[in-house]
Amino acid sequence: MTTTWQLSTEPSWLHLERVHGWLATTYWSPNIRVDVVRQAFTNSLFVGAYTEAREQIGIARAVTDFATFAWLCDVYVAEPYRGHGVARDMVRSLLANPRLTTVRRWCLATRDAHDVYRPLGFVAVKADTWLEHLSAPVAWQAAAPSRSE
Numbered sequence: 001m002t003t004t005w006q007l008s009t010e011p012s013w014l015h016l017e018r019v020h021g022w023l024a025t026t027y028w029s030p031n032i033r034v035d036v037v038r039q040a041f042t043n044s045l046f047v048g049a050y051t052e053a054r055e056q057i058g059i060a061r062a063v064t065d066f067a068t069f070a071w072l073c074d075v076y077v078a079e080p081y082r083g084h085g086v087a088r089d090m091v092r093s094l095l096a097n098p099r100l101t102t103v104r105r106w107c108l109a110t111r112d113a114h115d116v117y118r119p120l121g122f123v124a125v126k127a128d129t130w131l132e133h134l135s136a137p138v139a140w141q142a143a144a145p146s147r148s149e
Helices: 016-023 034-042 086-095 114-120
Strands: 006-008 045-050 056-064 069-077 105-107
Touching: 006 086, 016 034, 016 056, 016 069, 034 056, 045 086, 056 086, 069 086, 086 114
Parallel strands: 069 105
Antiparallel strands: 006 045, 045 056, 056 069
16 A cells, blocks of 8 residues: 555546545435535535545545635545545645635534644634534435335
8 A cells, every 4th residue: 555645626536436435434424415425525625635546545625715714524534544644634735725825714523533633723612602503414315225124
């Protein structure tokens, strides 16, 4: 396994089926539909990590107005490449993207990757500062497979 990678924001490099497969297994978007993933990446700035053969090994996405705010999300690295700095490199790339130089607030949510983001300047926020509204999963998840008995 190679531990070198290249980063790209080029949409034609995105392996949407692979990204969908990854995201559909995560705690933050279980069973997400492929059409929802396609729409999300079409309307966001993202960076992918790729081997020299252009095999996609990671993804990170920023939902942004390209002026003042960005939400960092869908940061995912394929299992064999974890622990090598791929996620940090992708996030650094988004933070340094010339289209986002005026962004004054970056936000993200994570259950378990705080150590990835702290060295990049992310800090915990007061829980009573933020609010959220969650849509019903039926709006974005694939239907559960029927069980034959």
